[in-house]
Amino acid sequence: MIELQNVTKKYGRKKVLNGVSFTAEKNEITCLIGINGVGKSTVLKAIMGLTPIDKGHIHIDEQPVHYWHYERITFVPDTITMPGSMTIKACMRFMADFYNNWNQSRANELLIFFKLKVEDKVAELSKGNAAKLNLLLGLAVDSDYILMDEPFSGIDVFSREQIASVFTSQLIEDRGVIITTHEINDIEHLLDKVVLLDQGAVLTSFNCEEMRQEQGKSVMDVMREVYQT
Numbered sequence: 113m114i115e116l117q118n119v120t121k122k123y124g125r126k127k128v129l130n131g132v133s134f135t136a137e138k139n140e141i142t143c144l145i146g147i148n149g150v151g152k153s154t155v156l157k158a159i160m161g162l163t164p165i166d167k168g169h170i171h172i173d174e175q176p177v178h179y180w181h182y183e184r185i186t187f188v189p190d191t192i193t194m195p196g197s198m199t200i201k202a203c204m205r206f207m208a209d210f211y212n213n214w215n216q217s218r219a220n221e222l223l224i225f226f227k228l229k230v231e232d233k234v235a236e237l238s239k240g241n242a243a244k245l246n247l248l249l250g251l252a253v254d255s256d257y258i259l260m261d262e263p264f265s266g267i268d269v270f271s272r273e274q275i276a277s278v279f280t281s282q283l284i285e286d287r288g289v290i291i292t293t294h295e296i297n298d299i300e301h302l303l304d305k306v307v308l309l310d311q312g313a314v315l316t317s318f319n320c321e322e323m324r325q326e327q328g329k330s331v332m333d334v335m336r337e338v339y340q341t
């Protein structure tokens with residue numbers, strides 16, 4: 113389980129995270145939802161140790177987060193960070209050199225699944241294919257948790273559907289996933305847990321199935337209640 117307790121983060125004098133607490137379980141898909149600028153990416157970066165926090169605690173499997181945890185967590189940023197001149201094949205070779213737990217057979221599976229060609233260069237990929245490559249590079253690392261920043265942002269409906277289908281496949285099985293998004297239309301059915309953020313704070317968090325069964329509300333119903341009041 114990934115657990116944030118009262119995490120506070122300032123950039124200069126601006127408080128970007130204001131006492132954020134939530135948990136994300138292994139074997140579950142947890143979605144951080146909020147409009148642009150509420151602090152979703154900052155939460156992921158804080159978990160990854162890419163930005164220091166000012167207050168609060170982050171625990172991974174009940175231990176304070178430590179550098180060796182990063183072997184077990186993969187972060188898929190919202191844009192691809194590989195140089196444009198590299199081919200997909202070269203990107204995979206880079207990842208294999210860099211990560212002990214790179215899984216080439218899973219990468220090959222994903223190449224076929226996403227219909228990507230190894231000889232294509234990063235700079236020449238469509239936005240959808242760049243998002244798919246980004247995801248491939250993250251998912252082919254054998255980790256316990258995977259954090260994805262806006263994996264559906266700005267790409268066409270068919271690419272979105274294809275990426276969404278990854279979430280119900282064996283590629284995700286047994287892992288804990290945290291994704292961020294500002295719109296959930298296509299992915300609501302995939303989510304186990306939702307954390308609604310506003311201005312650096314958690315407004316509410318809930319288990320989607322329990323919410324449906326106990327209160328008869330969809331994620332959208334709760335979002336309407338919380339954001340429009």
Ligand SMILES: Nc1ncnc2c1ncn2[C@@H]1O[C@H](COP(=O)(O)OP(=O)(O)OP(=O)(O)O)[C@@H](O)[C@H]1O
Nearest residue numbers: 123124128146147148149150151152153154155294
């Ligand atoms: N390095 C930085 N220096 C200063 N301010 C920053 C920095 N990174 C983010 N911010 C500010 O922190 C706030 C939260 O940013 P963050 O990227 O976490 O939001 P977000 O919810 O992920 O938004 P988006 O969906 O647009 O990515 C924003 O007001 C942003 O301008």
